[in-house]
Amino acid sequence: DAGITQSPRYKITETGRQVTLMCHQTWSHSYMFWYRQDLGHGLRLIYYSAAADITDKGEVPDGYVVSRSKTENFPLTLESATRSQTSVYFCASSESSGYGSYEQYFGPGTRLTVT
Amino acid sequence: SQQGEEDPQALSIQEGENATMNCSYKTSINNLQWYRQNSGRGLVHLILIRSNEREKHSGRLRVTLDTSKKSSSLLITASRAADTASYFCATAAAYSGAGSYQLTFGKGTKLSVIP
Numbered sequence: 001d002a003g004i005t006q007s008p009r010y011k012i013t014e015t016g017r018q019v020t021l022m023c024h025q026t027w028s029h030s031y032m033f034w035y036r037q038d039l040g041h042g043l044r045l046i047y048y049s050a051a052a053d054i055t056d057k058g059e060v061p062d063g064y065v066v067s068r069s070k071t072e073n074f075p076l077t078l079e080s081a082t083r084s085q086t087s088v089y090f091c092a093s094s095e096s097s098g099y100g101s102y103e104q105y106f107g108p109g110t111r112l113t114v115t
Numbered sequence: 116s117q118q119g120e121e122d123p124q125a126l127s128i129q130e131g132e133n134a135t136m137n138c139s140y141k142t143s144i145n146n147l148q149w150y151r152q153n154s155g156r157g158l159v160h161l162i163l164i165r166s167n168e169r170e171k172h173s174g175r176l177r178v179t180l181d182t183s184k185k186s187s188s189l190l191i192t193a194s195r196a197a198d199t200a201s202y203f204c205a206t207a208a209a210y211s212g213a214g215s216y217q218l219t220f221g222k223g224t225k226l227s228v229i230p
Contacts, residue, residue, distance in 0.1 A: 029215055042203065043158075050216070052142035058217070090157055094216065103148060104218060106157035113209075 006107040023091030031094040032074040036087040122202030136224040138204030183218040
């Protein structure tokens, strides 16, 4: 199916464990983004990518790692999960643009709980 | 970083009434976008208005932009119960180069439409 998918949809993990959240899009969009959504904070950008092998930090990158070896995939890894990383994570993609002029398409989200 | 701030934080109206949400931001923008998020789902793009536009319509949605006041409003006319959701404004910065394709989201307005 065309679109943007995230897996898993729900994840419970323990403090200190490594967790990888997957994101896959079928549109061949150049740009991809990872956000976290927390009550009182809205959406905050963690990392973004302009193309395969090009990634950069967003507003809240600490404790996260990303990679983008293929245009369609943009996994997010929590190297050593902490309780403060309990959140809902959204992946998004967008067509290429010089001014962020295009809409972003969001995945359904991954609800992560760190115990 | 610049950030959109929506007002009010929550809004409750009767079906058939109009709903108005406001967004203020801090620095110059290239465009401003509005998104809707139904409970437990990803964000869905509603409308984009560029900095040189003052008003835009899409179905029952009307968006205005006042760059001199750094504010925007989203009007939903003849609201329906299905419009119940959170609404977010997002701004794209008015500079080129790395990061110019990022969007900065506000914290959202939670709209409840009572049947």
